[in-house]
Amino acid sequence: MFDAQRTAIKGSQQLFTQGLSAQSAVDRLAVTGVNGQESLQRQQLELAQAATHGYVDATTAMFPGEGSADAHRSVDEAFAQLKTTHAEFYDALERELERDADVADEFSEEFVDAFEDGTEQFLELSRSVEEQTVQSVDELSSQLSEQLERTQELQDQLEEQLERQSDDVADLLDRQAEQIEQLQQQLEEQAEEVTQQLQDQQVSAETKIETDPEHTLESVAGIDADVRERLADAGIATVDDLVRADAETVAEAADVSESDAEEWIDQAEA
Structure with missing residues (x-):
């Protein structure tokens, strides 16, 4: 120019x-x-x-x-x-x-x-x-x-740093995923254990209630073996069941009068 x-x-x-x-x-x-x-x-x-x-x-x-x-x-x-x-x-x-x-x-x-x-x-x-x-x-x-x-x-340094950080983050995420998986497995195992314990406790309680003379219908005067069998068929197997039931249901299940049923319920409540 x-x-x-x-x-x-x-x-x-x-x-x-x-x-x-x-x-x-x-x-x-x-x-x-x-x-x-x-x-x-x-x-x-x-x-x-x-x-x-x-x-x-x-x-x-x-x-x-x-x-x-x-x-x-x-x-x-x-x-x-x-x-x-x-x-x-x-x-x-x-x-x-x-x-x-x-x-x-x-x-x-x-x-x-x-x-x-x-x-x-x-x-x-x-x-x-x-x-x-x-x-x-x-x-x-x-x-x-x-x-x-x-x-x-x-730019090269930044790319290398980002690559290292990406690898670190990936490793961290993998470890966290493993930890979460382990924790979830532990929680599931604990839940199963708790559920099993609750079931065992419930069975134990039911067994105790059924075998405890104070909770069986044998402790109620006037209820013999035949009546207990008829009441059990109606879902009334314990004293607690009898307390929760009404006189009409008990009378119908045991094939007795309502007055007898009310007397049994009063005994169970006492």
Whole structure:
């Protein structure tokens, strides 16, 4: 990019210098053209003077007299004055054009020198900026590369740490699952033991109630073996069962009167 800019600037400088040189050549050519124009007009004056003398000769031939010499002298004097004026005019014009051309050349040289100096300073500044830019870009690229390397290292470390933590978490979850499974198994075993103990206690209590004379229907007066059998068929096997039953149910099950049933219930409650 910087090389293209410098090439374009140098090309513009060359075109500008060539343009000034062309303008100077045009100015010099204008001076040469003035000289040619002066020579041509001088020749025209010579021809006009000769033609005027011819006209005077023709006139004096038609009208002879002593005025011919005076007429030729007057013509020569008039044309001499005209030639002098003509020469002075073109001399002044040529000097003015040459002076303008010299001034233009001097100005062009000074301007070209100043333009070249400014261009060189700009190109030098451009090279300096390019060097600084390239150096800054190199430094920035180096810093970015280092930063990317550090970032990659940190990312690798983080991935390794996450992998280790994932493994640790997986191991911890496995151990917790095993512990939970063991605890659940222990709880199931304990529940089975408690259930078995409760069942054993219930059976023991029922057996005790059934075998304890104080809890059997034998302790109730008026209830013989046949009545106990009929009551047992109705679900009344102990004193507690009898207390919980009503007189109508007991009377119907034992096939006795309700008054007898009420008496048995009163004995059981006592």
